[in-house]
Amino acid sequence: MNLNGGSGDPQGPPNTRSPYRRSAGDGKNETIPLPPTRAQLAALVEVQERLPQVLLIAAPDAAEQSAELRRLTDKVAGEAGANQVWISEVLRG
Incomplete structure (x- = not known):
C-alpha cells in the first residue's frame, strides 16, 4: 500500500x-x-590541551600551529552543535 x-x-x-x-x-x-555529542568531543578537547606541549618539542612555530588548530577544532565543535540543533528541529517538525 x-x-x-x-x-x-x-x-x-x-x-x-x-x-x-x-x-x-x-x-x-x-x-x-548524527553529529558528535559533547561527550564524544571530549577526546578532541584533550588533544587541544596537549597539542601545544607536543608542538613545542616538534616545531619552532608551535604556538601559531596550536592557535590555528584550536580555531579549527572550535569551528568543528560549533558546527557540530549547530547541526544537532538543526537535526532536532527537523525531526520534531
Missing part, C-alpha cells in the same frame, strides 16, 4: 527531509548518523 500520495517512493514525497536514506545495496533505509 502506497501512503506517499502515489509517488511510489517509500522515502516520501520529493522535497521533504527524512532522517533516513536508502542504502546502496539492499533497498532498506539506514539512519543518517
